[in-house]
Amino acid sequence: MKKLNKQQHAYEVIRERIMTGVYAPGQRIVTSQIAAELAISVIPVREALKKLEEEGLIQYKLNIGAIVTPIDHDKYLEALSVLAVLSGYATALSAKQFPKEKLKELRQLNQQMSEALDEFNFRRFGQLNRTFHITIYQYCGNPFLLETIEHVHERIDSIRRMGTAFIPKRARESIKEHEEMIAMMEHNAAFSLIDQFARNHKLHTLEAYRSHVLEQEKQQRIAFFE
Missing domain, CATH: 1.20.120.530 (GntR ligand-binding domain-like)
Structure with a gap:
């Protein structure tokens, strides 16, 4: 699987889980766990999270890391x-x-x-x-x-x-x-x-x-x- 495909796959998996409520608002997203689950390195997962942050679905908190954006x-x-x-x-x-x-x-x-x-x-x-x-x-x-x-x-x-x-x-x-x-x-x-x-x-x-x-x-x- 090419790097871009790995990033896209991670993006689609995480986004789907956010949109369907599998990952709840405010829930921490552990990069290493997702990488292990998808059998890829943490780099494409981080890139996927960056894209999701741009869409407003992910936020980063000091000393916590990536979380699902809370509902406004x-x-x-x-x-x-x-x-x-x-x-x-x-x-x-x-x-x-x-x-x-x-x-x-x-x-x-x-x-x-x-x-x-x-x-x-x-x-x-x-x-x-x-x-x-x-x-x-x-x-x-x-x-x-x-x-x-x-x-x-x-x-x-x-x-x-x-x-x-x-x-x-x-x-x-x-x-x-x-x-x-x-x-x-x-x-x-x-x-x-x-x-x-x-x-x-x-x-x-x-x-x-x-x-x-x-x-x-x-x-x-x-x-x-x-």
Whole structure:
């Protein structure tokens, strides 16, 4: 395996583990352990970590070394609020052009999300949820809007990492809202109604996440004083 290939392999392995939550926010990344696991020297691992640092996924702390960048809750909420506006507009635009025969595909994706939730496969749930919305967005007729949404998704993923913000109760509500969204598209609901509904769909997730973070902070304070 060439040096560049070793570096790329290490990069892909570490990045995948960060994005899927295998490496948790704040967790130390031990270069020697990864090198031993991948049967390579520490040099390509260090180079991979440098690239991940440039992407904002890795930070270096004095006397500790490389760690997974902690979640910035405020930045995540800011990004999600922007996504809510873009998602509402893209969904409403797409609803006018979305083929009725593809509504079945949306329902199948939603059913698969429900099954993933039943199986506690939160990573798959997140992937299916993203696919559900992107399937709709593809018909918005605005390439720049699609590109902007993709950039916001990347921003959110770099802040949050998939799976770290999973809230089961909100997941069930999200599936139900998807069904309502499909019905609105099926019955040609007004542009403004779909726009507002799809926007609120994301904002509900934002509020659920905010409440989740506040509850976690409360529990941490209680544990500190016990």
